Amino acid sequence: MDMEYSLAFDGVMFHYPDTKELALHELTLSIPKGSKTAVLGHNGSGKSTLFLHAVGILRPQSGKVLQGGKELSYAKKELAALRRRVGLVFQDPEQQLILSTPLEDVSFGLRGSGMDEPAIAGRCREVMELLNLAELGHKPIHQLSLGQKKRTALAGVMAMEPELILLDEPTSYLDPLSELQMLKGLEAIHAKGTTVVMATHDMDLAYRWADWIIVLDHGMCRAEGTPEEIFAGREKLEAIGLRLPLLADLWYSLPASLTGGQSAPRTAGEFKARLHPLLKLEHSYL
């Protein structure tokens, strides 16, 4: 089956000024359109550098970045158009939030787009409801929790209705409830047809959330594929300092006579549902 790609890198080389080491080393990868893609890799593997290339903030020293099948142009007008199609949410919301309330911040980008005020108000309301921020529109940003700030930064990007959204560690430092709220928001965004890409260190989250995985190591793409393909074996992952998700680790520790050689379940619920009949338990204690 021919896949349509939202974003592709073709042999991209990049090093930061005054550094010898390459941050991206002949990076070649493709992100399927409409996917939920997780970008995995240890600290310094090139995830943020990849994202900065995707929005044209950084430019390859050689190789190509393609969005929607077209090579990026770095002319000012085309870069502005690119940034309406591709939104980047930074790991630290303080880098993104510039005004004093969520409503002001979320509407900021739209004001520059020539949209009239009633349409701006409508779009903001819709996005803030989607991200469970409706009650917080006028609260001073400095009084928001980290989870609320992260969702506000995401709302500001979403208000521009990009077709591709890149999030740098959207759930880092969030408690389970805030993480759930963030993931619900991302689910709603994905359901609207947006391609969603997140860089994360959380293998368990990547395994249950993503339908496409990219593994970076030293600025190279070491693996790309479905979660089942990527997490089918531990050797390759461990060789680059990553670990299997807990559910996959447990599943592959069970004897093949029990698992039937099937790939590991991706949620705890599915794990229990599959294990229960296998163990022929009358009373579930799982």
Ligand SMILES: Nc1ncnc2c1ncn2[C@@H]1O[C@H](COP(=O)(O)OP(=O)(O)OP(=O)(O)O)[C@@H](O)[C@H]1O
């Ligand atoms: N502004 C910069 N100047 C010089 N080198 C940089 C700069 N930003 C990143 N690097 C280097 O580029 C490489 C890739 O870094 P990058 O931030 O893209 O990795 P990352 O996978 O996002 O890491 P992390 O998981 O820690 O966020 C690293 O070797 C890093 O030290």
